[in-house]
Amino acid sequence: MDIxxxxxxxxxxxxxxxxxxxxxxxxxxxxxxxxxxxxxDAAQSELLAANARDLADARARGLAEALxxxxxxxxxRVTAISDGLRQIMTLPDPVGTITDLAYRPSGIQVGxxxxxxxxxxxxxxxxxxxxxxxxxxxxKSGNAAILRGGSEALHCNKALAACVHAGLAxxxxxxxxxxxxxxxxxxxxxxxxxxKENVDIIVPRxxxxxxxxxxxxxxxxxxxxxxxxxxxxxxxxxDFEKTFxxxxxxxxxxxxxxxxxxxxxxxxxxxxxxxxxxxxxxxxKGVELRGCTATRAILPDAVLATDEDWRTEYLAPILSIRVVxxxxxxxxxxxxxxxxxxxxxxxxxxxxxxxxxxxxxxxSVMVNASTRFADGYEYGLxxxxxISTDKLHARGPxxxxxxTSQKYVVLGDGHVRA
Amino acid sequence: MDIxxxxxxxxxxxxxxxxxxxxxxxxxxxxxxxxxxxxxDAAQSELLAANARDLADARARGLAEALxxxxxxxxxRVTAISDGLRQIMTLPDPVGTITDLAYRPSGIQVGxxxxxxxxxxxxxxxxxxxxxxxxxxxxKSGNAAILRGGSEALHCNKALAACVHAGLAxxxxxxxxxxxxxxxxxxxxxxxxxxKENVDIIVPRxxxxxxxxxxxxxxxxxxxxxxxxxxxxxxxxxDFEKTFxxxxxxxxxxxxxxxxxxxxxxxxxxxxxxxxxxxxxxxxKGVELRGCTATRAILPDAVLATDEDWRTEYLAPILSIRVVxxxxxxxxxxxxxxxxxxxxxxxxxxxxxxxxxxxxxxxSVMVNASTRFADGYEYGLxxxxxISTDKLHARGPxxxxxxTSQKYVVLGDGHVRA
Numbered sequence: 001m002d003i004x005x006x007x008x009x010x011x012x013x014x015x016x017x018x019x020x021x022x023x024x025x026x027x028x029x030x031x032x033x034x035x036x037x038x039x040x041d042a043a044q045s046e047l048l049a050a051n052a053r054d055l056a057d058a059r060a061r062g063l064a065e066a067l068x069x070x071x072x073x074x075x076x077r078v079t080a081i082s083d084g085l086r087q088i089m090t091l092p093d094p095v096g097t098i099t100d101l102a103y104r105p106s107g108i109q110v111g112x113x114x115x116x117x118x119x120x121x122x123x124x125x126x127x128x129x130x131x132x133x134x135x136x137x138x139x140k141s142g143n144a145a146i147l148r149g150g151s152e153a154l155h156c157n158k159a160l161a162a163c164v165h166a167g168l169a170x171x172x173x174x175x176x177x178x179x180x181x182x183x184x185x186x187x188x189x190x191x192x193x194x195x196k197e198n199v200d201i202i203v204p205r206x207x208x209x210x211x212x213x214x215x216x217x218x219x220x221x222x223x224x225x226x227x228x229x230x231x232x233x234x235x236x237x238x239d240f241e242k243t244f245x246x247x248x249x250x251x252x253x254x255x256x257x258x259x260x261x262x263x264x265x266x267x268x269x270x271x272x273x274x275x276x277x278x279x280x281x282x283x284x285k286g287v288e289l290r291g292c293t294a295t296r297a298i299l300p301d302a303v304l305a306t307d308e309d310w311r312t313e314y315l316a317p318i319l320s321i322r323v324v325x326x327x328x329x330x331x332x333x334x335x336x337x338x339x340x341x342x343x344x345x346x347x348x349x350x351x352x353x354x355x356x357x358x359x360x361x362x363x364s365v366m367v368n369a370s371t372r373f374a375d376g377y378e379y380g381l382x383x384x385x386x387i388s389t390d391k392l393h394a395r396g397p398x399x400x401x402x403x404t405s406q407k408y409v410v411l412g413d414g415h416v417r418a
Numbered sequence: 419m420d421i422x423x424x425x426x427x428x429x430x431x432x433x434x435x436x437x438x439x440x441x442x443x444x445x446x447x448x449x450x451x452x453x454x455x456x457x458x459d460a461a462q463s464e465l466l467a468a469n470a471r472d473l474a475d476a477r478a479r480g481l482a483e484a485l486x487x488x489x490x491x492x493x494x495r496v497t498a499i500s501d502g503l504r505q506i507m508t509l510p511d512p513v514g515t516i517t518d519l520a521y522r523p524s525g526i527q528v529g530x531x532x533x534x535x536x537x538x539x540x541x542x543x544x545x546x547x548x549x550x551x552x553x554x555x556x557x558k559s560g561n562a563a564i565l566r567g568g569s570e571a572l573h574c575n576k577a578l579a580a581c582v583h584a585g586l587a588x589x590x591x592x593x594x595x596x597x598x599x600x601x602x603x604x605x606x607x608x609x610x611x612x613x614k615e616n617v618d619i620i621v622p623r624x625x626x627x628x629x630x631x632x633x634x635x636x637x638x639x640x641x642x643x644x645x646x647x648x649x650x651x652x653x654x655x656x657d658f659e660k661t662f663x664x665x666x667x668x669x670x671x672x673x674x675x676x677x678x679x680x681x682x683x684x685x686x687x688x689x690x691x692x693x694x695x696x697x698x699x700x701x702x703k704g705v706e707l708r709g710c711t712a713t714r715a716i717l718p719d720a721v722l723a724t725d726e727d728w729r730t731e732y733l734a735p736i737l738s739i740r741v742v743x744x745x746x747x748x749x750x751x752x753x754x755x756x757x758x759x760x761x762x763x764x765x766x767x768x769x770x771x772x773x774x775x776x777x778x779x780x781x782s783v784m785v786n787a788s789t790r791f792a793d794g795y796e797y798g799l800x801x802x803x804x805i806s807t808d809k810l811h812a813r814g815p816x817x818x819x820x821x822t823s824q825k826y827v828v829l830g831d832g833h834v835r836a
Contacts, residue, residue, distance in 0.1 A: 019753065023777055096776055102798075108787050110797045115779065117809050200809060221639060221810050242832025249834030335437065344828075357827050358514055359441055361533065369526050369830025378835070379528045379826065380520070391535050391618060392639050393811040396826040408797065408814040409775050410762075412787025414660025416667035417796070 001183065007191035010146055010179050011198030014119040017176035018144035022116045026093040028171045029139055033089045036167030037082040040132065043163055044078045050159040051128065058152050071126040071152055081132045081160075084383065088136040091382040094400050095142040098409060108415050112406040116142035118200035120403060121192050122385070123214060125150040125206040131160045134203075135178045137385050139168075141403035144177050146199065148192060150206075151184035158182065193218040203398075205386055223398060226389040227313040228258030228341035230371045233330040233356070236269035238346035242368055246346060247278060249370040252285045256315045258387060259342050259364075259374040263310060264321045265330045271323045272298050287317045294323035310337040327352050331359050338362060340389050342374040363389055363396035419601065425609035428564055428597050429616030432537040435594035436562040440534045444511040446589045447557055451507045454585030455500040458550065461581055462496045468577040469546065476570050489544040489570055499550045499578075502801065506554040509800040512818050513560040516827060526833050530824040534560035536618035538821060539610050540803070541632060543568040543624040549578045552621075553596045555803050557586075559821035562595050564617065566610060568624075569602035576600065611636040621816075623804055641816060644807040645731040646676030646759035648789045651748040651774070654687035656764035660786055664764060665696055667788040670703045674733045676805060677760050677782075677792040681728060682739045683748045689741045690716055705735045712741035728755040745770050749777050756780060758807050760792040781807055781814035 040047065051073040058068055094114045101111030120143045124130045131149055138145035149157040161180040168177050181188050193202060193214060202222045204214040211224055232250050234243055250261035266275060275298045282289060289295075290309050291302035302321065309320040310333070324330045327345075334343050344366035345356040353367045364374040374396065376384025381399030388394045394402035458465065469491040476486055512532045519529030538561045542548045549567055556563035567575045579598040586595050599606050611620060611632060620640045622632040629642055650668050652661050668679035684693060693716045700707060707713075708727050709720035720739065727738040728751070742748045745763075752761050762784035763774040771785045782792040792814065794802025799817030806812045812820035 022779065104796065104798055106791070106796060108791055108796070110791075113775065113783075115809075118779075239832065245832050245834050246830075253835055357531065361437075361440065361536075362825065364826040364828060365531075366828040367830065368832050369828050370834045372835040373524070373526055373528075373828055373830075373833070374826070378522065378524060378526070380522055391533075391823040395823050405809045405813050407780065408782040408792070410782060410784040410787050410791055412664075412785065412791075414657065414663050414786055415791070416663050416788045417671055417790040 003183065003185050003187045004191055006183065007188055007195065010181065011195045013176040014144040014146050014179060015198045017174040018116070018118045020174045021139070021144050021177045022095070022142045024142060024173055028173060029093065030089045032139055032167045032171035032173050033085050033136055035170040036136070036164050037085040039163035039166050040078060040082040040160070043159065044075060047078055047156060047159050048073055050155040053155045054153055063152065067126050067152065071128070073128060073156065077129065081129050084129070084133055085136045088140050088383050091140060091400060093140065094404050106415060107412065109411040111409050113409045114404045115407050117403055117405055119144045119146065119198055121146045121148070121199045121202045121220065123148045123189055123192065123202065123204045123210065125210065126152045128153045128156040128160060130205060131157050131180065133383065134385060135164050137383055137400060137403060139177065141400045143403055146179050146181065146192065148181040148189060154184055190217060193220060196220055203386055223386065223388050223394050223402070224390060225258065225387045227339045229263065229311065229313050229337060229339045230259055230261050230341050231263045231265055231334050231338060231343045232261050232371065233265040233345045234267060234270065234274060235327060235345060235347035235349065235352055236267040237349035237352065238270070239348055240274060243274065243346045244278065244281060246344070246368065246370045248281050250344065250372055251282065251287060251319050253370070253372045255317050257372070259371050261371050262312065262314050262320065263337070264319055265324050265333055266321065267326055268294065268323050275299055275321070282319060285317065287319050289319055289321060291321040292323055295321045327355060331356070334360055342366065342371045344369060344371050363387065421601065421603050421605045422609055424601065425606055425613065428599065429613045431594040432562040432564050432597060433616040435592040436534070436536045438592045439562050439595045440513070440560045442560060442591055446591060447511065447560070448507045450557055450585045450589035450591050451503050451554055453588040454554070454582050455503040457581035457584050458496060458500040458578070461577065462493060465496055465574060465577050466491055468573040471573045472571050481570065485544050485570065489546070491546060491574065495547065499547050502547070502551055503554045506558050506801050509558060509818060511558065512822050524833060525830065527829040529827050531827045532822045533825050535821055535823055537562045537564065537616055539564045539566070539617045539620045539638065541566045541607055541610065541620065541622045541628065543628065544570050546571045546574040546578060548623060549575050549598070551801065552803060553582050555801055555818060555821060557595065559818045561821055564597050564599065564610065566599040566607060572602055608635060611638060614638055621803055641804065641806050641812055641820070642808060643676065643805045645757045647681065647729065647731050647755060647757045648677055648679050648759050649681045649683055649752050649756060649761045650679050650789065651683040651763045652685060652688065652692060653745060653763060653765035653767065653770055654685040655767035655770065656688070657766055658692060661692065661764045662696065662699060664762070664786065664788045666699050668762065668790055669700065669705060669737050671788070671790045673735050675790070677789050679789050680730065680732050680738065681755070682737055683742050683751055684739065685744055686712065686741050693717055693739070700737060703735065705737050707737055707739060709739040710741055713739045745773060749774065752778055760784065760789045762787060762789050781805065
């Protein structure tokens with residue numbers, strides 16, 4: 001197979017299908033989502049069988065257990081996938097929404113209409129649920145999708161693709177509205193990243209090496225999720241009870257998620273009082289503590305943190321702690337070491353809260369709340385295709401709206417420019 | 419001078435200044451704008467002298483008259499520049515605006531705050547007014563700017579830079595908030611386009627060759643204005659009187675602007691009745707008509723249009739005309755040949771108007787109004803840094819809002835994720 005030719009063909013089909021997807025009625029898109037969900041439920045045994053083949057291959061190739069866990073389907077996970085599609089059905093259709101339609105002094109009415117981006121390329125790793133989630137979000141937002149899943153999940157993704165295509169057909173939508181790259185050749189990714197004419201945006205979902213490769217090679221604009229080195233700063237005005245709850249939840253609710261706190265910053269005025277009880281809570285959960293010199297003066301058991309620690313997304317039961325002079329030094333630390341993901345302040349002082357909200361340049365900035373809230377569902381987006389740490393176009397959790405753009409609409413009555 | 423080193427230094431300074439610009443109060447930014455405007459008025463004779471040097475160089479190098487006209491300053495143009503800055507002062511400050519702040523079932527409040535993009539690189543050609551306009555828009559939107567004007571305007575741009583820097587200083591803002599690349603070495607542009615770490619977005623303003631070069635080489639995301647092949651489609655339901663006014667205005671109000679109509683599409687049902695009187699109006703203005711075979715059957719004097727004509731932005735008193743079967747063929751033509759800039763329909767039929775608005779995928783889509791309205795001032799943006807024909811981030815006229823992004827803000831009271 002000539003990979004270039006194969007991918008170019010996918011791109012051309014996607015571009016052609018994108019016109020029909022953009023015009024599709026809300027009812028047709030919802031019919032497609034319902035049909036896909038039903039097809040997935042009905043195909044549960046085929047999906048599990050396909051998954052079993054993928055798992056056997058993965059084990060034979062000696063893949064890591066964590067990866068195998070992400071790859072594994074079971075009846076409950078299949079149901080979660082179809083439920084996810086039905087959830088997307090219930091979300092408002094953003095396409096065609098007109099906002100801010102107002103008369104101008106010239107007499108014309110000017111507003112903005114939300115429109116699909118066009119063709120979305122999604123590159124992801126093992127999880128088969130991304131295939132259905134991404135297809136569902138692209139369908140609902142009126143976009144055509146090109147999905148390039150991990151080679152580990154190929155059989156399962158092909159079985160899911162059959163469910164998706166049958167659902168699109170049932171709703172009278174083009175089969176090419178969602179295409180799954182049916183080759184495990186890695187060159188296909190390179191081709192996808194160069195298809196500027198026929199792909200409007202690339203969304204990579206996966207580990208650092210995938211993101212790095214996409215960033216380096218893509219000629220298509222990318223909405224990416226980079227590392228999440230998230231901070232909680234405990235100001236000396238913080239309420240201790242709230243702080244214990246938030247600082248514990250932000251670190252220990254789940255260790256492997258991008259919105260988990262990795263560095264705790266503590267105002268020196270309260271560090272001697274708040275760090276010892278906090279350390280007990282963390283040690284109770286088995287969290288390893290690493291700290292600056294001032295931290296170690298209070299918590300002698302903490303390992304000395306290096307400059308590298310401040311930059312590290314542990315994704316593990318490890319927490320680095322730094323004592324800072326106050327708000328300014330906390331913001332400076334976040335500016336220097338943060339990744340622009342999610343940062344929180346614990347404070348009862350409204351002036352400092354306002355400064356933190358304004359001055360910390362991250363996709364989510366919080367006051368007295370756990371960084372773990374940085375999530376599309378928690379924010380009310382209904383579903384998310386990822387979390388963007390970029391500034392352009394979409395920032396933070398990206399839902400249906402992030403897969404759309406706005407064009408201007410102008411209504412007149414024969415108006416001309418003077 | 420080592421250009422790489424020189425530009426890297428500019429990038430680092432811009433990144434550092436961007437923090438202060440982002441934090442600057444609305445009052446400080448307005449003080450800076452007022453001071454810059456006053457400085458420009460006070461420096462009128464120096465600006466004209468610097469411009470005279472540029473003009474002398476340009477004439478010695480045999481630059482085209484059109485370019486020399488764009489380069490030329492006179493007292494009225496200097497006043498227009500300072501007035502433009504005072505106009506930006508009056509615009510609302512987008513930075514810090516919080517929208518959609520609402521309680522979620524978990525108890526947290528989630529909203530979005532508008533924030534500056536960071537560092538904006540603007541690459542432009544002869545017009546010295548862009549230096550002040552772009553500086554003003556970047557200051558008001560809380561961004562740091564790196565301005566790389568055309569070498570033809572270097573003396574004048576340096577004189578304007580002095581006014582800008584004195585104004586920033588008067589308001590307590592960092593001088594590096596607006597930097598002007600002080601070398602005419604073309605390699606500086608290449609460096610700017612590769613400074614991913616320290617430049618957040620590139621806005622090229624100029625002709626096709628500049629845009630092409632930026633598109634090809636930029637590693638930084640670009641907001642660009644591509645060609646404007648704008649269409650007016652006259653449906654058979656159109657009101658003739660409105661159509662005469664709009665079709666004439668869209669083509670003849672100004673020939674050299676991007677929102678000028680280049681192709682007129684006419685429903686075959688009314689072409690025999692409307693084209694002859696329209697042709698008289700165009701001929702009266704000296705507009706050359708080129709047409710498809712069906713057009714020439716009605717207007718025998720029209721030149722036969724080639725496929726190339728449908729793709730051409732004439733920027734001249736030339737109009738191509740195509741007779742189409744109806745709305746579907748008109749939309750197909752725009753899809754195939756358009757540049758996604760601005761397209762209009764003339765119709766009294768609300769169903770066709772709704773379809774045109776929804777299905778034509780251009781940055782501005784209009785009903786019964788002249789394409790010439792596609793403009794930041796006409797849309798109420800107050801000022802524009804350009805018109806984007808891209809879909810991502812900003813589409814259509816780009817004003818202060820297009821130079822910002824939105825981050826999520828979350829307010830809690832010790833809330834944790836369950």
